[in-house]
Amino acid sequence: EAGVTQSPTHLIKTRGQQATLRCSPISGHTSVYWYQQALGLGLQFLLWYDEGEERNRGNFPPRFSGRQFPNYSSELNVNALELEDSALYLCASSLLNHYGYTFGSGTRLTVV
Amino acid sequence: GENVEQHPSTLSVQEGDSAVIKCTYSDSASNYFPWYKQELGKGPQLIIDIRSNVGEKKDQRIAVTLNKTAKHFSLHITETQPEDSAVYFCAASMPDTGRRALTFGSGTRLQVQP
Numbered sequence: 001e002a003g004v005t006q007s008p009t010h011l012i013k014t015r016g017q018q019a020t021l022r023c024s025p026i027s028g029h030t031s032v033y034w035y036q037q038a039l040g041l042g043l044q045f046l047l048w049y050d051e052g053e054e055r056n057r058g059n060f061p062p063r064f065s066g067r068q069f070p071n072y073s074s075e076l077n078v079n080a081l082e083l084e085d086s087a088l089y090l091c092a093s094s095l096l097n098h099y100g101y102t103f104g105s106g107t108r109l110t111v112v
Numbered sequence: 113g114e115n116v117e118q119h120p121s122t123l124s125v126q127e128g129d130s131a132v133i134k135c136t137y138s139d140s141a142s143n144y145f146p147w148y149k150q151e152l153g154k155g156p157q158l159i160i161d162i163r164s165n166v167g168e169k170k171d172q173r174i175a176v177t178l179n180k181t182a183k184h185f186s187l188h189i190t191e192t193q194p195e196d197s198a199v200y201f202c203a204a205s206m207p208d209t210g211r212r213a214l215t216f217g218s219g220t221r222l223q224v225q226p
Contacts, residue, residue, distance in 0.1 A: 004155075031212070042201060043156070045213040053197035090155050094193050099144045099163075099207050101214070 004104035025093030032074040118217025135202035142204040
């Protein structure tokens, strides 16, 4: 069974640009979660999608947004990039009635 | 909102010794407590979890204990091996209320010396 896949693995952007990160959940999983892991810090919750709807949002500005497609894949968009957005962005998926997540390996975003 | 504190931030043990990592949480409504292991260059991997209706859970060399009254939970690794070296994160959530987002601790870097 394929795990959670994220693309690209690395992304370098210039301050002010937009970044798009993609995630494919495990087959059959309907919930997708996005987390930010800044260097040396823990994981901060960004967004939760299920069945195409945004279910919950963390304490991040509106320039962090995303969506979930009918096949349950998801993308995270970060507009007006700032240097402090540099981090590892992790996607996780789960079945709605299961509590535990399975994480992907992440996209390392570097803003220069 | 929920706040999870984790300590120690770093832990070095000799191979074969035990390791204990402790976490406290603030919201008494939290009822799901997973532990994740993150190796270099990889995403976190769920290693064990516990729900609030259980006080202890064990899986081979790994065990988790939960004290709901004190709002703290701990990860115990026995007979540590070099491949246990990684960063470990505790987390908490309240999925029964619909709040599925996990609040993570700040992580513990475990180093097992051969």
